Amino acid sequence: MNHDSETLIIGAGPFGLGLAAYLQNRQHDFRLVGYPMEFWKRHMPAGMLLRSGVEWHLDPDNQWTIERFLTERGESTEQLEPLPLELYLAYCEWFIRQTQLPIQETYVTQLSRNGAGFRATLADGSNLEARQVVVATGFYSYSHVPDSVSELIPVARLRHTRDANDLAAYRDKRVLIVGGRQSAFEWAALLREAGAARVDLSYRHDTPQFTVSDWSWVEALVTGMVDQPGWFRRLSSEEKEVQRLRLWTEGRLKLEPWLAERIFRPEVHLHPRTQVRAVSEKPGGLSVTLDSGEELAVDEVIAATGYQVDIRRLPFLSESLLTELEITNGFPVLDEGFQSNVTGLYFSSFPAGQAFGPFFGFTIGVRAASRILGAVLNGE
Template sequence: MDQDSETLIIGAGPFGLGLATYLQKRQHDFRLVGHPMAFWKRHMPAGMLLRSGVEWHLDPDNQWTIERFLTERGESAEQAEPLALEWYLAYCEWFIRQAELPVQETYVAQLSRNETGFRATLADGSSVQARQVVIATGFYSYAHVPALLSELIPSARLRHTRDAIDLAAYRGKRVLIVGGRQSAFEWAALIREAGAARVDLSYRHDTPQFTVSDWSWVEALVAGMVAQPGWFRQLPPEEKEVHRLRLWTEGRLKLEPWLADRIFQPEVGLHPRTQVRAVTEKPGGLSVTLDSGEELEVDDVIAATGYQVDIRRLPFLSESLLTDLEITNGFPVLDEGFQSNVPGLYFSSFPAGQAFGPFFGFTIGVRAASRILGAVLNRQ
């Protein structure tokens, strides 16, 4: 069955939901395709706590806020923070209901261009014809595992954090986590609490501080981009680097203080300023040698090595569309309205980070992206 729509939004994570809400309130003809919050539900572990606060809600019109959700539940921000993954997903489900968002719960199998716009073939057998398309998919396709780890560690014993969410599978096991940022330390705490016999972390830098991050300055910058969408791209390279470094400092060089007591435990070993140098497979496990000379006996290795955008890894983009798309450093080249060089094709969320700043890898960017992009789509 073919369906026509002015705008197709691909992805029902935070950025897709925020944009859909903006368009819905303005009676824009759109179709939203994706499984709501699927990455958060399927690729984040139970018991995870979020770094975002109650002010990082999804509604660009500030109606269906986390504060309102708290009020309806009779809870305070102090009671809710730090936000548990399960709690945040409950907010997102409530948000979808309140905004009355029509979500077509399937995936796009292929997106291609034709004479009237774009045609999306869906996994449920239907298709959508749209004049303009917004790709608002998040992190899933960009999981990064360094080549060295892939070469040294047998694939059966190596998982990226994206796929290491069955915590019970690590009960009684010795686990090495490669990486030293928030996700690495939180996975270590959760795996230990799930009954792992031993958890070691190897990372190239000093151990980050367990201290509260200051995100207050980010919200003002991102909100200001609604009036000046080209603000970040117009900065001199050295000023862009200042903002990247400051965000890196808050998001990567600090660990949430509620992790400290969960990490400094007898079963957890920290190995700062180290890298994996050699791996030998033995019956029942691996012998891992770090470049410090330390040797670790482990059963499984988890790569907490983050995500790197490479738009070519999106599985549904047709070859002809990829050929036409201008890409720099893996990112699509975007104008001030999030539009790529392919007319009518827009990118939001993580892939917009090169053009609009690293803030768009966090949910704090949802509302600004929705307002900028929504206004552009309505004008078109």
């Protein structure tokens, strides 16, 4: 059975939910397909603390905010920083209830052209047709493990952080984490607290500083893009690099100070300025040699090596769409309204980072993206 709509939103994470709320408030005809906050629920570990602040809420109309959610629960923002993952997910569920968003909980298995519009085939075999489509999927398809790691570590012993969120499975295990940014250190802390026997971290750079990150400048910058959506693309290459470096400094060159006391424990061992050089299988585990000469006895390896956009890895884009789609450095080429060169096909969230700046890999970009894109879709 076919169901027609003006706009199809694929993905029910923060960017999809924010956009849907904007469109619903303006009586726009849309369909939202996906499992609400699935990546956050299934691929982030329990007990995780978020770097985002309480002001990074989802509502582009600023009605259903995290502060309002906390007030209704009788809690203050001062008591809840850093923000626990579980509380953020509770906020998202509350947001969905308050906005009464109609979410079709299934997967799009293929998206293809259909005349002047698009046809989405769903997991149950049914089709949904729309004049325009927004791909608002997040990080899942873009997990990155460098060849230098994947070619050395046996597949059965290696997991990306995306797939290493069941921390109880590492109890009494010796775990090597490859990577040295926030996620690597937080996984190390959580693994130790979950009962891992030993946690080693190997990373190529110096140990980042445990100090408070300053995100205050980002919100004003991203909010300003609502009125100047082409701001980032009009910067020179040097000016773009300045913005990337500034965000990199806050997000990658610093570790949250609340991690320090959880890291500097006897079970956690840091190996800065090192890489894995050789791996051999031994009875009951692995012998890992670092280029520093250190040898580690390891049961499991976790790659905290981040995510890299390659739009070709989205499993539901048809071959014909991919052939037509203009792609640079793995990112879709977008105009100032988030539209690709394929008329009617838009991309939000992480894949919009090249066109709009790296801020759109963070939830702080949700409201700005929803307002810019929503106005375009709604013909405002």
